[in-house]
Amino acid sequence: xxxxxxxxxxxxxxxxxxxxDEQGNKVSFQALTPAFQQxxxxxxxxxxxxxxxxxxxxxxxxxSPLAGRIVSVDCQLGQxxxxxxQLVTVEAMKMNTFVYAQADGTVAAIAVxxxxxxxxxxxxxxxx
Amino acid sequence: xxxxxxxxxxLEARRxxxxxxxxxxxxxxxxxxxxxxxxxxLDNLFQTGTFMEFGMHAQxxxxxxxxxxxxxxxxxxxxxxxxxxxxxxxxxxxxxxxAGGSLGAMHAHKICEIMDYAQQSGMPVVCFNDSGGARIxxxxxxxxxxxxVFFKNVYLSGVVPQIAVIAGPCAGGAAYSxxxxxxxxxxxxxxxxxxTGPEVIFAATGQKCTMAEVGxxxxxxxxxxxxxxxxxxxxxxxxxxxxxxSFIPSNNIMDPPHDLNQPLVLDEDPGMDExxxxxxxxxxxxxxxxxxxxxxxxxxxxxxxxAKNIVVGFGRIQGIVVGIIANQSAVKAGAxxxxxxxxxxxxxxFCNIFNIPIVTLVDTGGFLPGVAQERGGIIRHGAxxxxxxxxxxxxxxxxxxxxxxxxxxxxxxxQDLGADLVFAWPTAEIAVMGAEGxxxxxxxxxxDKDPACESKLIADYRAKFASPYQAAGxxxxxxxxxxxxxxxxxxxxxxxxLSKRETRPPKKxxxxxx
Numbered sequence: 001x002x003x004x005x006x007x008x009x010x011x012x013x014x015x016x017x018x019x020x021d022e023q024g025n026k027v028s029f030q031a032l033t034p035a036f037q038q039x040x041x042x043x044x045x046x047x048x049x050x051x052x053x054x055x056x057x058x059x060x061x062x063x064s065p066l067a068g069r070i071v072s073v074d075c076q077l078g079q080x081x082x083x084x085x086q087l088v089t090v091e092a093m094k095m096n097t098f099v100y101a102q103a104d105g106t107v108a109a110i111a112v113x114x115x116x117x118x119x120x121x122x123x124x125x126x127x128x
Numbered sequence: 129x130x131x132x133x134x135x136x137x138x139l140e141a142r143r144x145x146x147x148x149x150x151x152x153x154x155x156x157x158x159x160x161x162x163x164x165x166x167x168x169x170l171d172n173l174f175q176t177g178t179f180m181e182f183g184m185h186a187q188x189x190x191x192x193x194x195x196x197x198x199x200x201x202x203x204x205x206x207x208x209x210x211x212x213x214x215x216x217x218x219x220x221x222x223x224x225x226x227a228g229g230s231l232g233a234m235h236a237h238k239i240c241e242i243m244d245y246a247q248q249s250g251m252p253v254v255c256f257n258d259s260g261g262a263r264i265x266x267x268x269x270x271x272x273x274x275x276x277v278f279f280k281n282v283y284l285s286g287v288v289p290q291i292a293v294i295a296g297p298c299a300g301g302a303a304y305s306x307x308x309x310x311x312x313x314x315x316x317x318x319x320x321x322x323x324t325g326p327e328v329i330f331a332a333t334g335q336k337c338t339m340a341e342v343g344x345x346x347x348x349x350x351x352x353x354x355x356x357x358x359x360x361x362x363x364x365x366x367x368x369x370x371x372x373x374s375f376i377p378s379n380n381i382m383d384p385p386h387d388l389n390q391p392l393v394l395d396e397d398p399g400m401d402e403x404x405x406x407x408x409x410x411x412x413x414x415x416x417x418x419x420x421x422x423x424x425x426x427x428x429x430x431x432x433x434x435a436k437n438i439v440v441g442f443g444r445i446q447g448i449v450v451g452i453i454a455n456q457s458a459v460k461a462g463a464x465x466x467x468x469x470x471x472x473x474x475x476x477x478f479c480n481i482f483n484i485p486i487v488t489l490v491d492t493g494g495f496l497p498g499v500a501q502e503r504g505g506i507i508r509h510g511a512x513x514x515x516x517x518x519x520x521x522x523x524x525x526x527x528x529x530x531x532x533x534x535x536x537x538x539x540x541x542x543q544d545l546g547a548d549l550v551f552a553w554p555t556a557e558i559a560v561m562g563a564e565g566x567x568x569x570x571x572x573x574x575x576d577k578d579p580a581c582e583s584k585l586i587a588d589y590r591a592k593f594a595s596p597y598q599a600a601g602x603x604x605x606x607x608x609x610x611x612x613x614x615x616x617x618x619x620x621x622x623x624x625x626l627s628k629r630e631t632r633p634p635k636k637x638x639x640x641x642x
Contacts, residue, residue, distance in 0.1 A: 036367060036371050038357070038428070038429060038432060039316070039358045039364070040358070040432055041316065041345060041346045041350060041358045041433055042346065042350065042433075043347070043350040044338070044346045044347050044351075045340070045341075046341060065459070065460060066461065066463070067497075067498060068461075091409065092461050092463075093460075093461035093462070093492075093493030093496070094461070094533070094562045095409055095411060095457055095461035095462060095493055095531070096409045096410050096411065096461075097411065097458075120498075
């Protein structure tokens with residue numbers, strides 16, 4: 001239900017507008033224009049053997065999304081982290097790229113130090 | 129006088145038989161599985177009662193392998209026109225319950241007929257692919273049928289928009305028809321698409337793989353880049369098609385569905401100022417910028433899971449339909465790589481064909497360096513972006529948010545590539561290369577003598593060149609604007625350039641590096 005004010009030839013009327021479906025039942029205005037959602041999808045798992053990365057990426061390995069230089073390690077050994085927590089900052093292309101935890105876990109190993117050069121796909125941190 | 133009752137009855141009986149497709153039980157079985165039938169898909173795409181069918185009574189002419197005894201309702205493909213919103217749209221929908229939706233000569237003929245009609249009438253074509261492939265019994269005629277459909281796809285390309293929904297299997301040569309259309313929507317879980325599937329791959333090469341890896345919506349949306357949208361189910365796929373159609377014109381001589389009735393609002397948007405991080409090295413999620421730029425934050429992202437370092441899609445800015453191309457500095461530092469180039473170039477060309485103004489948001493440190501990129505042909509792939517922008521004659525508005533370095537600055541529609549207007553935020557860094565690299569070349573001797581001076585030289589270079597004012601001083605940008613002014617300025621720029629006409633020397637077509 002919405003209240004609207006309309007003016008016709010200088011006279012003002014307050015009107016109440018209701019949204020109805022095709023059967024004449026009251027519905028919300030949102031129901032008339034259902035929200036449009038797009039679907040995002042993750043890549044499928046690969047059954048092929050992993051290409052020989054500089055340090056083979058295993059379970060719980062958090063890898064660098066691109067080649068660059070480590071600006072800072074933003075987590076500590078043994079720290080419990082939630083999914084989405086910032087773990088490492090990599091600089092490349094004049095921009096910082098933040099590397100986040102993909103799942104909850106504990107920082108089991110930190111493989112890099114600030115200033116290190118890293119390759120794309122190289123393991124930065126291992127979560128257990 | 130009245131039409132003879134028997135004739136009416138015969139018509140109704142024939143209709144009922146065709147409408148049942150491969151049989152009422154098969155249709156019900158599909159619905160129980162949560163799948164729409166071929167006709168359900170068209171009924172849901174079109175406004176109720178507006179579907180006009182072409183060739184309902186078509187029959188195949190195959191006399192081999194017992195086919196002469198088989199009747200295939202509508203020959204396995206439902207074709208016709210209907211209304212989506214207030215516009216007519218042509219469509220065809222393959223019926224998997226009729227001989228597995230297999231394509232024979234009549235099936236192909238019906239598809240070609242509806243495509244011809246769409247081209248002559250200037251209406252978009254939507255197709256639902258759900259077919260086991262060639263109808264083997266018809267032999268080379270079915271192969272020829274595919275060839276004819278491909279030829280029509282090419283013939284119509286650039287005249288009317290073509291949208292393919294991969295709603296079931298789409299294997300072998302059949303996959304090339306959707307690949308020749310403008311946009312592909314794939315329904316996850318129920319659809320797969322491949323040239324050679326896992327079995328053939330294993331037989332031919334010994335490589336083991338899964339269908340998910342080579343033929344799923346997930347594989348095509350994220351890795352191969354073959355599709356543009358992922359749908360949860362048939363209804364969602366149809367919603368995506370309808371949403372897409374709401375942004376694009378029916379043909380190449382119409383304007384897109386702009387809404388020019390709303391008054392131009394030139395208010396500032398302080399929220400845009402707040403999006404910019406203080407440290408220029410920290411990324412901006414460019415989708416937040418786009419969300420503030422387009423009306424009602426309504427942005428239809430195209431290929432959202434592929435080459436995420438560049439974002440492309442449709443929106444309206446104060447009523448005017450635009451195609452947006454934006455570097456995503458939150459992914460791979462916004463660097464342009466092979467996949468990002470391909471994704472952006474194809475999108476730019478679609479916009480140009482269908483008179484959709486292009487808004488480019490620039491925030492990239494450059495083309496992605498690396499052995500894989502160079503050996504993969506980043507030169508010819510990156511050149512696609514230069515070519516697509518340079519060849520586009522639609523209004524082109526560029527906003528340089530932050531980083532605009534080297535060739536990537538040009539590849540993101542600089543003034544030199546034909547941008548009509550270029551705005552830059554005060555945070556813009558427009559330079560031939562980054563300060564660190566430039567100083568190493570410019571002051572090699574000085575740094576060799578006294579390495580300590582390098583950081584000061586870098587700071588000096590950055591202060592002088594990492595700003596919009598060098599470019600502004602040379603007349604390479606239209607104006608430097610506050611982020612808060614962006615929506616208003618771009619909206620005005622779009623209104624001003626709406627009637628832009630640019631003619632070029634006649635030619636068959638340019639030779640884009642493919």
